[in-house]
Amino acid sequence: MRDLLAGPTGQVPSQLTPLIDEMISTANPVRLLNWLQKTSCSRFLGHLAASGEPISHATLDALPAGHDESYVRALLVRTNVLPPRQESLDRITPWLDRLLAERPARHARLLQPYVQWELLRRARRQGARGHFVDGSGLKIRAEALLILDFLAWLDSHKLTLATLRQGHLEDWLDAGPVRRHDLCMFLAWARRRGLTETHDITAVRRSCGSRFLTDDERWAQLRECLHSDTLPLRVRVGRALTLLYGLPANQIRNLTAADIQMRGTDTYLRMRSSTLFIPPRLADLLVELAATTRDEPLLPPSEPSRQWLFPGNIPGQPMSTPGFSLLMRRHGFHVQPARIAALVALAEKLPAPVLAQLLGISIDTAHKWAAYTQPNWSAYLAVRDRESTRDTRA
Structure with a gap:
């Protein structure tokens, strides 16, 4: 294990001492040995140690996302080598940076502030109130991809948010799936900032889809x-x-x-x-x-x-x-x-x-x-009240 986690000097970096202490205390040494010898996650961890650089969340964020990176990050958090964080939300920013690297700069200027100051800030407030945030991370990614699809459509039709009209928007909505109506939040945000005019679009509530069980x-x-x-x-x-x-x-x-x-x-x-x-x-x-x-x-x-x-x-x-x-x-x-x-x-x-x-x-x-x-009795009660009023007058 110490050979695997050795740094450039041949010594295990002191940062990884808590990880080693936890691992050697395992009740399943055979499983640990197999993990060290046969998994790509252990090799990934060995490369990090061999670099001689301090390991941080930012270090891992800069690497290609995947199972090995996620597993090793979680292992380091579990053993207190790295501090805990809201993983599903904190991974959004590096993911978005990579996504926007291949997109026009004008798209980044629109999407980054919306994601950072609208979507992520709201999700973090919900997390602070005790709500689960894992689903929020997936929804933010889906909405970001939807917005990028819309911005690409605007480019292909030689339009901008400023020149977008209701007819253009309806053409885009009608040509795709119902989830395109989720763009309403982004357009409302853009309108508040004077980037576009008011458009008539509302989110569509999804059907439950599957049949009910009896x-x-x-x-x-x-x-x-x-x-x-x-x-x-x-x-x-x-x-x-x-x-x-x-x-x-x-x-x-x-x-x-x-x-x-x-x-x-x-x-x-x-x-x-x-x-x-x-x-x-x-x-x-x-x-x-x-x-x-x-x-x-x-x-x-x-x-x-x-x-x-x-x-x-x-x-x-x-x-x-x-x-x-x-x-x-x-x-x-x-x-x-x-x-x-x-x-x-x-x-x-x-x-x-x-x-x-x-x-x-x-x-x-x-x-x-x-x-x-449960039946809605409001209509019945209204009729009954009217009839009672007539009876009283009579």
Whole structure:
């Protein structure tokens, strides 16, 4: 290990001492030896050490992005060689710089301030309030690519934001997918800065897409999760939490062992803004998952507060949201229709404010699910009031 991490002088840089101390404390030395001898990640780390330069986030940002870079960065953060950061957001700036390097400078002058001061600043504020930011990073990248496509279209039609008219915009919207309507935020930002005139464009709410599960189908799948030993344990837990509470994949994958809480003989699951009661059979599966899951076999177990129930391939990080969904699909389970069915079932029984607080969703989202199942009595009440008024006058 010391040969692998030796610097130009033949000595291991002092910066990497915490990493070595953690690695030699592993309970799985055979796995560590295989990792050192056979993986491209270990060679990537060796090249960094051999350079003799201090390793920083900026150093890694300047290298080509990929699995090796992500893995080694996470390993260095996990062992306190590098400070933690909001990875999905902090990677946006170097990614955008590389993307814009091959684009006209006028595109960069528009996109960089919008991403830095509008999108990233809003995402960081949400992160400071405790909201998950991983999905925000993906959305920012998607919006940046959409804007670049639009700017390229303007160039091809010899247009600018200043000369863009409503007819031009509608031509572009009609010629592509519905996601092009997401350009509305960028155009509103440009209008506030006097770069373009006011345009009529609004974001289009996506359809739920997949069909709903019937209540019988939902309960049948839930019974299979709770009682079938043919499925992997983490698949059973992930499916059951989706089917029972309608929790999103991003929330499930971020659960830790410390989120499982016992109160007497009852088990609860700590969420962002509430605590969910867990039925006994599902509670047994959760406790078993916490006891058998380890987040990084190369290193000693982390503290329970960071022991992920759904660990990913990157040290110290949970499974990604796409990775969680892919795992479920490999075992015949589609997250979205199951989640929709669970939320509709809960909305039938709970008032929207209670549903919002219980699951940590917005009140608007809770009202949306309630609208699927709960009748709107406002029209009936208005008619009744008018009839009561007439009766009184008569």
